[in-house]
Amino acid sequence: MARKSGSHADITGPKVREAALKLFARDGYAAVSMRKIAAEVGVQAGALYLYTPDKQTLLFDLMKSHMEELLSAWAEADRGGTPPERLEAFARFHIAYHLDRPDNIFIAYMELRNLEPDNFAEIEALRRRYEQGLVEILEAGNDSGDFDVPDPKLAAMAAISMLNGVTTWFRDEGPLSREMVETIYWDMLRKSVAA
Amino acid sequence: MARKSGSHADITGPKVREAALKLFARDGYAAVSMRKIAAEVGVQAGALYLYTPDKQTLLFDLMKSHMEELLSAWAEADRGGTPPERLEAFARFHIAYHLDRPDNIFIAYMELRNLEPDNFAEIEALRRRYEQGLVEILEAGNDSGDFDVPDPKLAAMAAISMLNGVTTWFRDEGPLSREMVETIYWDMLRKSVAA
The missing domain is CATH 1.10.10.60 (Homeodomain-like)
Structure with missing residues (x-):
């Protein structure tokens, strides 16, 4: 139509x-x-x-479209390759994507508590789907011998927390470029999961 | 008196x-x-x-006493030793301390935006003092050859973000004990800064 x-x-x-x-x-x-x-x-x-219809729907729609856009942007950015290559792509993608959307990431964490139960369940499912993408990369790396990650789910949450932290302090007018910050975080993440 | x-x-x-x-x-x-x-x-x-006197003072006092108590609790918990020993103590201390105070850590991040400029500057200085404690451990480890951390300040922020993340998902009634979670996070942190 x-x-x-x-x-x-x-x-x-x-x-x-x-x-x-x-x-x-x-x-x-x-x-x-x-x-x-x-x-x-x-x-x-x-x-x-x-x-x-109401403020709750507005909050839910904002969080839902943020998560859906994040999922489809990552699907686009994920070019496959070895587990370390995919992990690097994930780390750089996640930082770059969220640095452009600080309000979205702030709300995604802060306002979870204000979602009604059905809405919460739906946002949580989308968040887990995104996290699961990283879990699968870590599992593939365990299988290939590139990584040694005893609990991929927990490691995925830890990695995402670490990468999210960039949005709380990074400023484009600061001394470090986005590229340098991405590289330093990627290097820490790479080592943290290495075999 | x-x-x-x-x-x-x-x-x-x-x-x-x-x-x-x-x-x-x-x-x-x-x-x-x-x-x-x-x-x-x-x-x-x-x-x-x-x-x-007012709501702003109440918010400021809450955040200030949280940071001061955190600083003195870490001073108490820091038993010295080699850089890796001190880093392990820091990781375990930080997780354990914040798991008992989820509301405090939530407010410490979320309500920074609502502090008036002078209050913000004072809280920010306390936060940096805490972060600086970790920076010094990382620098000592670079000097001793235990760590290879190109930017200790940035690595300290990344490490604290990662450790903070535990408070967003950990539940005492969940399948993992605090001890197991501390150990897994410490293991990732240890590797992420290793020489």
């Missing part, structure tokens, strides 16, 4: 999402009302309900 | 801090009013002002 370009939802949708992401990251979900989001977008609160 | 035991501040202080910690961690600083904290403690909002 052809999509009506320029329709109300087409125009408002991205603005609503952008405003909600910004306000949730700045003030926290509990402190942000639909009214505040509407004010940030520059519409009446009523107009917001044409786009989303 | 003898302290009046059972005075108002003696009794209310810890309850206020406990209530504020719980509510900030659950709802976020911006969504928690002094009135809500008072209700959680079971006093009138006016009584809260006998204990603290």
Whole structure:
């Protein structure tokens, strides 16, 4: 079915999402009302309900589309190869992707507690699917003899925590380039799982 | 000077801090009013002002005492020894200490954004002092030839991020004991900095 370009939802949708992401990251979900989001977008609160039924749905949609976009971006970036090659690709991809989306990663951790149970279960399943991609690389490396990782699931969580940490301190105007930071983190990760 | 035991501040202080910690961690600083904290403690909002001048001071005091207690607990736990021995002590200490204080670590990261500039600078200085303790262990290990860490400051941040991650998923009722988790993380950290 052809999509009506320029329709109300087409125009408002991205603005609503952008405003909600910004306000949730700045003030926290509990402190942000639909009214505040509407004010940030520059519409009446009523107009917001044409786009989303409630604030919970907005939070859930933001987190869900973040995870889905992350999964498809990694599927695109994963070029196969040996387990160490794939692990390097994962480390560089994960850092680069999240450095461009600090608000998304902040919300992905901070606002899990504010998801209703069904929504939480769905986001958690997507998060595990992403993590599982890394688990499989570690398992393949155990099998090939490149890695020695006694608990691949736990190691995957530890690795992702370490890589996520970059977003809390990295600034493009700082002394280190993204490339240098990626390389240093990749080097630590490589050694941490080495046989 | 003898302290009046059972005075108002003696009794209310810890309850206020406990209530504020719980509510900030659950709802976020911006969504928690002094009135809500008072209700959680079971006093009138006016009584809260006998204990603290405002919500910002309460947040700052919580974060400051968390960092000061962390620094003195690590000073106590650090028994010296070779760089690898001290690094192992640090890894096990950091995990054990934070697993007992998930709300504190959550707030320490999440609410930095809500500190006023002077307060932020003071908390940031304490955080850096803690991080610097790890930097010095890594530098000592570079000197002794035990470690090969090209950028000790960056490696310290990466290591702390990795260790912090435990608090997001570990549950005492889960299949892994604290001891096993500490050992697996320590093993990854050990390898990640090894010469």
